[in-house]
Amino acid sequence: MADIVLPGESVNAKHPNLKLGPGLLQLPGGPLISTKAGTLRHNSNRSKWYVESNSRRYVPAAQEAVIGVVVGKNGAEGFRVDIGGPHNANLDALAFEGATKRNRPNLKVGSLLYARVSLSHKDMEPELECFDAQTRKSEGYGELKGGFVISCSLKTCRQLLDPNHFLIPLLGSKFPLDAAVGLNGRVWVKSKEPKHVIAAVRCMERVDPEGENLDGKSVNEFLDTLDI
Template identity: 35%
Template sequence: MGESRHVSSMKVVLPGDLIMELPVKPVDTSENVFLGPGLRWKDGVVRATRPGILKKDSRNLYFIESHQKRYIPQKREFVVGTVIKNKGNSYLVDIGSHEPATISFLAFENASKKTRKDLRLGDLIYGQLLVANKDMEPELVCIDFYNRAVGMGTLPDGGLLFKVPLHVARSLVNPSNPFLLELGARLSFSIVVGFNGRVWVKAKNMADMTSVMHAVSLLECMSTEEALIKMHSVIDSVLSQCAVD
């Protein structure tokens, strides 16, 4: 599911709050600060543009986590999208943002002009955003710097796709969050979580996939600790209902 990143919470902020001073606008290097959703640099300072919790991950990326539903594409983030159109040498992919992302047929492992990747409308893709800014349409790739898939690509048929709020998606991919480990001890499944709030799960039957979906949905209104306590009763309820149906 992409790279692991430790995320730490810092404080609650409101629009206009001063976050830090940065005399020079951040550039894309490993030594610098990276600004994610909810932050804006202007005149040497970084301020919040929306209310929420200021967080920082191990890549020195700062962002504000809030209960927003519209995804704002961010470079390097991993997302789950749906192919919606063929554009000749590329495809349009719905990732839940204000405009679809594009992906070249060459942006897959072992793809070439002779062995191009053919996608169908409705195919699900797990990829990484290579380009994401307000002046250009988002661009996806399913390979890393060494042209390896490393888990990215089209997702198998037979899975279940559902949506969660963006803050839930970010909490699920946090390696310090024990929720998926506990859920995996109860049910056997494969899961892919996109930073855009789309979650794909595949298990041996629909009852198990539905159970995973309902268990994950607990995080929308509960803390991780509360959801872990409630999780087993929710799974039992879903499985018993599916058995009756």
């Protein structure tokens, strides 16, 4: 049974390569505590721990995938990106697969990005990268062209990133669909047919715990009522 934690509670999380996600803080020389109320979660090998709550306020955490919007440039060195957190994030112009000083991405204000948080600290602005930390390949990160972005609760986004969650495979069985899920409460969907994009968005709204919280059977029945 999942543990419910409150702000300031001590958390017994141990692993040789322990990584802390949102809602957890390691005090200098002290215990590991929760910083918000919610459900204590961890990944399959118990190396990454976080507190899950049904919130729309995103607090950046290292290694998390996010969907951002370019809101400005840092001269010729990089970009300022809105990821829905307390502060805009910085993205170096060389933080892309194969990028060099002569070959940099030409992003404009308003461009959508699928990126990874490479650095996050409470006293610093977060930093982003558009490649996988281990392979140094894009692995799906980079500019998102076309499509539509929907805002969801953070809990919904975490559920959609679970390989066992039903929604995205179910939608993919109904019509061709590209999707990217950011842990900052944003989901990007793209399809050749506008009606397919609309159907996907409506389904995501209905599985959101803040909405109707539909299960797989109910979503499948709802899709059968649509002209897709």
